[in-house]
Amino acid sequence: MKLKVVNLLVNYKTLEEFKLFKEYGIQELSMLEDLQDNIIEDDSESPFYGIYFGDKLVARMSLYKVSAKYDRYFDPPQDYYVLWKLEVLPAYQKKGYGRALVEFAKGLGTPLKTNPRILSHEFWNKMGFQNVSYDMERDLGENPMVWFPEGVKEQHADHS
């Protein structure tokens, strides 16, 4: 079965479903406030993508495109996506939902960067991600991992 990844719309149903995910935090609270204060409209596009099982959201991730002028990871410098909050609800793990989300992100045509939580490196390695050379000024408390499409390599740190 091909799993279908959809862009999640900001509405009360989505925001309620988000509460089931462990990494619920101020990003979600901020979306809720923006909706309540009419700063964004009901059913606005969100930075979240997810997979439904029936009408239940069972997996999600957040994606944000960083423009080439801020790219300190890839050579040649280019637009890339930062992927975070990749999470599959416990009862639905090990069924390919996480992989389907990552494959979707890989299909966007840009390199990817993520900052894996401790102990999830194995998953990211299986997905073809690799560690970058750590650069304290750039990475600070992150241990970033990146995915390179064909023809893209790591950007060489330049502190000049």
Next chain:
Amino acid sequence: MKLKVVNLLVNYKTLEEFKLFKEYGIQELSMLEDLQDNIIEDDSESPFYGIYFGDKLVARMSLYKVSAKYDRYFDPPQDYYVLWKLEVLPAYQKKGYGRALVEFAKGLGTPLKTNPRILSHEFWNKMGFQNVSYDMERDLGENPMVWFPEGVKEQHADHS
């Protein structure tokens, strides 16, 4: 007893002691490689600060100063420290080591920013840190918390 916070020097003893901390990662591996490759000298200063119990390192944190021109958190914009990898070894927790490290950082005369792991918000609240208004373009996957010295307030997001 006043706990003494010291800047940790990069040497094989320190790097070996770091392995006892859960958040050991590519930052530490990179320091080890730089030492092995003679890119840095033995006993160079590191971005880590710690507390010894006898000659055993039992608590540590990493600090990095971000210059005012990159400040998107504080008003007026100013140099600030990012604090990460604050960790106390299990047998030494609840004895004030974490607080002593944070108080040391507060004494550096700048605001502080940290990106707490899930479930440690209560600790950071007790230390006087607060959540910022989430700004996706700036914070992405972080849920940053900040500490304001007297006279400093939150920077108002400006996407113009």
